[in-house]
Amino acid sequence: MTANDTPTGKQPTVTYDSAFLKACRREPVPHTPVWFMRQAGRSLPEYRKVREGIPMLESCMRPELVTEITLQPVRRHDVDAAIYFSDIVVPLKAIGLDLDIKPGVGPVVEQPIRTRADLARLRDLAPEDVTYVTEAIGMLTRELGATPLIGFAGAPFTLASYLVEGGPSRTYENAKAMMYGDPELWADLLDRLADITAAFLKVQIEAGASAVQLFDSWVGALAPADYRRSVMAASAKVFDAVAGYGVPRIHFGVGTGELLGLMGEAGADVVGVDWRVPLDEAVRRVGPGKALQGNLDPTVLFTDKDTVEARAREVLDAAAGLEGHVFNLGHGVMPNTDPDALTRLVDYVHTHSAR
Secondary structure, eight states, X not given: XXXXXXXXXXXXXXXXXXXXXXXXXXXXXXXXXXXXXXXXXXXXXXXXXXXXXXXXXXXXXXXXXXXXXXXXXXXXXXXXXXXXXXXXXXXXXXXXXXXXXXXXXXXXXXXXXXXXXXXXXXXXXXXXXXXXXXXXXXXXXXXXTTSOEEEEEEOHHHHHHHHHHSSOOSSOHHHHHHHHHOHHHHHHHHHHHHHHHHHHHHHHHHHTOSEEEEEOTTGGGSOHHHHHHXXXXXXXXXXXXXXXXXXXXXXXXXXXXXXXXXXXXXXXXXXXXXXXXXXXXXXXXXXXXXXXXXXXXXXXXXXXXXXXXXXXXXXXXXXXXXXXXXXXXSSOOOTTOOHHHHHHHXXXXXXXXXX
16 A cells, blocks of 8 residues: 555555645645755754764665654755655665765766676665665654655666766766667666666655655756667656556656656656756646646755745746646755755745645
């Protein structure tokens, strides 16, 4: 039984009628729901305190710590959904890849995936590989009550870009070279990653996550034709694998204005929009039958209260005709953001959008 599924003879879960899940299902809501990407940490002093001296990947594998970090922004900001504290490379680490998250750099892979022989290192992910995820989500859902928990994973393209490049990249020269020059190897790599990603999302849903978000953070580096030809099938495979659970599926990428329609086609119920495309234009690109999520520029939060409210109002006005809207930033919370600005923003959106 999932948060978005009410079979005959069964009662809906406690999160089913939450504003967040209603908006994802494109149903009437009492107010526009709000949550923030990277809300669990980064800008919060209480996050920095509990994480002090603990490497990122290790912190993702401690259920009690994950629970505390995930709950911190819910307590502080009164957001309408929590997002599970983890990292997109966690399932890759769990299957035995030699990688680490280096402060100030990001994920670094000791031996990049460059040849067909390298694919053998990408074994299937089993639930017993990530028992700490199941444990943490069980703890979280008990604490959260009626507040939904969003599970997440990295999309195949973004994971592949890290694996092939060996770390973060601005040009994706090695990944794109494989995609263009050895399309069969590229397709097999993304297919393998789609299976791993789907397995990771299934663990989270079965443990109690009410929705899932697929982060394709770097897919905006592609032209639409290349996305359709070389990426879309793998993302669709992930969404198809979890469709039977009935939970909302959110798809988000950065700089994806030209890809929004295709990202919706890949199987998302909710399409995340960054700040570059107004929501009233985004809905035209995505088409009917999808909710939208977004899309205040995160840097607006460094201005004064009146400016934040004015820009938030512009987002809400642009979303006025949408079938469903979840308010979010157009990317993650920046580390130097004043947490009080986030709290005020949540209050403003709730108050201004009250039905």
